[in-house]
Amino acid sequence: FTQTNDYEAVVSTQSTGEKLEKLKAEELAEGKAAKQLSHQLRRIKAIKKEIRAESAAVEEVTKVRQAKKKANEVRPGKYGPGKLPVEQPDFLLPEEISSSLRKLVSPANPIQDRFANMQKRNMVEIRKQVVPHRKYALKYVEKWRRKLPEELKELTKMKTKKKKKVIKMSE
Numbered sequence: 001f002t003q004t005n006d007y008e009a010v011v012s013t014q015s016t017g018e019k020l021e022k023l024k025a026e027e028l029a030e031g032k033a034a035k036q037l038s039h040q041l042r043r044i045k046a047i048k049k050e051i052r053a054e055s056a057a058v059e060e061v062t063k064v065r066q067a068k069k070k071a072n073e074v075r076p077g078k079y080g081p082g083k084l085p086v087e088q089p090d091f092l093l094p095e096e097i098s099s100s101l102r103k104l105v106s107p108a109n110p111i112q113d114r115f116a117n118m119q120k121r122n123m124v125e126i127r128k129q130v131v132p133h134r135k136y137a138l139k140y141v142e143k144w145r146r147k148l149p150e151e152l153k154e155l156t157k158m159k160t161k162k163k164k165k166v167i168k169m170s171e
Contacts, residue, residue: 087116
């Protein structure tokens with residue numbers, strides 16, 4: 001009978017101790033949360049300043065992007081590795097203009113104008129003109145057939161005149 005009472009007393013003291021520790025931990029957590037909240041309330045001005053700076057940076061980046069986009073809309077697009085050459089418009093001085101429009105000759109070539117227009121509209125790729133070149137120099141070889149008959153005879157003589165080695169055997 002006394003054993004069970006002792007056991008219950010021990011268990012009850014342990015549970016109260018655990019309850020007290022739990023309460024202390026909860027109080028500490030609440031105190032910590034309250035401290036963080038008060039710290040954040042004190043930092044409101046600094047946080048607002050950071051937010052304003054970030055938003056200003058984002059706005060600046062968007063303005064730059066929009067300016068680039070507008071510039072790209074105006075100029076012709078890029079298709080290919082080359083750049084479109086900027087040409088000055090051709091015009092005639094008053095002295096150069098003839099009295100009759102029938103005698104007036106257009107300096108422009110319609111095919112070249114159409115081609116340039118297609119390049120501006122990104123229908124044809126813009127490229128640099130490739131200059132043809134060889135990787136290795138050409139070698140010139142003189143054929144035997146092209147030689148004169150006298151030269152052929154000399155060459156054939158030179159081929160037949162090979163040194164013959166005579167081996168003497170000692171007796």
